[in-house]
Amino acid sequence: MICAATATAAMRPVLRLDDARRFARVFESGQGRPDANQLQRGYLDPGTAGLRAYIADGVGSAAQLAQAIAADPGKYRYAMDECLAAMPSQEAGVAAVLEAYRERFPEARLPAVDVVFGSGNALGLATSQRTVGISLEQLCAQPDWRVSLRTLVAHETAHTLQPLLSEDSPLRRDLLAWALREGAASHLAADITGGTADGADNAWAMAREQALLRQFLDDRQTLRTHWQGASPDPEAIAAGTRWMWNSGREDGGPPDLAYWVGVRIWAAYRDRHPRQALRAMIALPDADQVLRDSGYAQSLGVSVDDARPAGP
16 A cells, blocks of 8 residues: 655656646637637647647547537536646655555656546546556546546556557457456556455445356457457457446446456465566466466356467
8 A cells, every 4th residue: 555655755746737737728718618729739739748649549639629628618627727726736645656666666667647638538548658648627527536546547557567559469359368457457556555456345246256257258259259350340349348448237237347357367366376466467478377377267166268268
């Protein structure tokens, strides 16, 4: 668990606010309704490297951003007035998160954390440039945004340390690989911030654990079998979106349940292999081997032989 006192040793700010402050100036000069041209010239074009790396997934385009602002200007106004003004006071908490990573991974190059404004389609992202971007309009909408900020930075920092996935990587078609990637980040974030690191706080999933694992492994097979070309077919999309990239499940389950599956596997793995678990969560070795070595499936009476993916 982090201790805010460790942040006093920080030599420079870890929260970079230049982009967010520049957005606020453009917002004000546009009287709360800046158009795409104003946003492009005043906010995106002079943006930092962190913002530029965030644009593709977190902003989209100046036109998309202008549309998002016009649809809910109050959301952006509130984020500027309430959260941007208070962001410097969160420096110590975020610095403590990064210090906790430094203690666990002394050789790691830790990311810069850029506070930006986006089009409402991402809360936070680890970018291809190994930075963390936080969309303030989304963060400020969270029930307790200060807690969410620390948890989000802890989660996305893990992703900046993990191997990048190329666009043509077969791991993009592997639901287990995704679950382990996201589950590792969620486990580390909970471990660092004092949350529940084993997923046991998800009462809905815990009551259905064995059945969910069987369904997950079946859907893993389906996703790989039905995603052989450039794009997944409808069966693959249905299988994947039961676990990720959704806002909830048809059976009443919570969104993005693959994260929970990954957390459960890594918690079991760490119980068995405490000395190598943290490194494995960053290195992300072979997904089948992690599942097998964790003993998680075996503990639920699910054969790990059933977990082997179909296809190449």
